Amino acid sequence: MEMADYQQDYAFISKEISKKRNPEDILRSKGSKKLNCSDFEEIEEWFAEFQQRMNNLTLNDFIQDDNAWVLAKEISFNSNLSAPDVIHLTSAILGAISGSCEILITQDGILRAESEKIISRLKSKYKILKKTLKLKVMNVSEVKKKFFNKLK
Numbered sequence: 001m002e003m004a005d006y007q008q009d010y011a012f013i014s015k016e017i018s019k020k021r022n023p024e025d026i027l028r029s030k031g032s033k034k035l036n037c038s039d040f041e042e043i044e045e046w047f048a049e050f051q052q053r054m055n056n057l058t059l060n061d062f063i064q065d066d067n068a069w070v071l072a073k074e075i076s077f078n079s080n081l082s083a084p085d086v087i088h089l090t091s092a093i094l095g096a097i098s099g100s101c102e103i104l105i106t107q108d109g110i111l112r113a114e115s116e117k118i119i120s121r122l123k124s125k126y127k128i129l130k131k132t133l134k135l136k137v138m139n140v141s142e143v144k145k146k147f148f149n150k151l152k
Contacts, residue, residue, distance in 0.1 A: 003050065006107055006140040007043045011035060053148060060101075062094035063087065079118055085111045089118065096135035104137045112137045 012033040016026040063072060072090040075081065081089065085108065092115075095101025106112055115137045123129045138146070 003047060003105060003140060004043055007046050008033065008035060008039070011039045011043065015039075050148070060091075060095060062091045062098065062100070068094055075118055078121075079114050081111065081114050085114070089115050092135055093119070093122070093133065097129070097132050102134065102136060103143065104135060105140060105143055106137065107139050112139070 009030060012030060012035060013026055016029070017023075062068065068090065071093065072086050075090055076083065076086045079086070088106070089104065089111070092101050092104035104115060106115075119133060119135055119137075123133055
């Protein structure tokens with residue numbers, strides 16, 4: 001979802017720049033962007049290409065039992081994260097513990113900062129997680145630079 005958000009912003013900003021709009025106006029109106037069907041199709045194509053390049057990329061739901069929700073509750077009650085962000089982070093942590101997730105991708109600076117604190121705190125609290133919780137929090141441009149130098 002973060003990848004889609006990033007590409008939607010990119011599509012919107014690119015269109016607005018081509019209209020020669022003032023950059024400040026573009027950034028101010030980013031939250032109320034109106035993309036059309038062809039924009040969404042291009043974003044889906046971009047993501048399909050991204051998935052192909054990442055041969056082992058799969059989308060999973062790791063919050064499937066009561067223990068997972070206990071972790072989500074612990075994170076929620078001990079952080080500044082919103083409920084959707086707690087669910088994203090909990091899923092990424094559980095995925096990392098199971099060996100299925102290495103990177104939480106987010107453009108949200110608050111989610112990133114809080115995630116790094118929470119991961120560190122969990123590793124300190126639960127010693128076993130020092131070896132099993134190898135989750136990196138990165139933004140989309142960092143992922144693109146690290147894995148896809150020439151990806152549009």
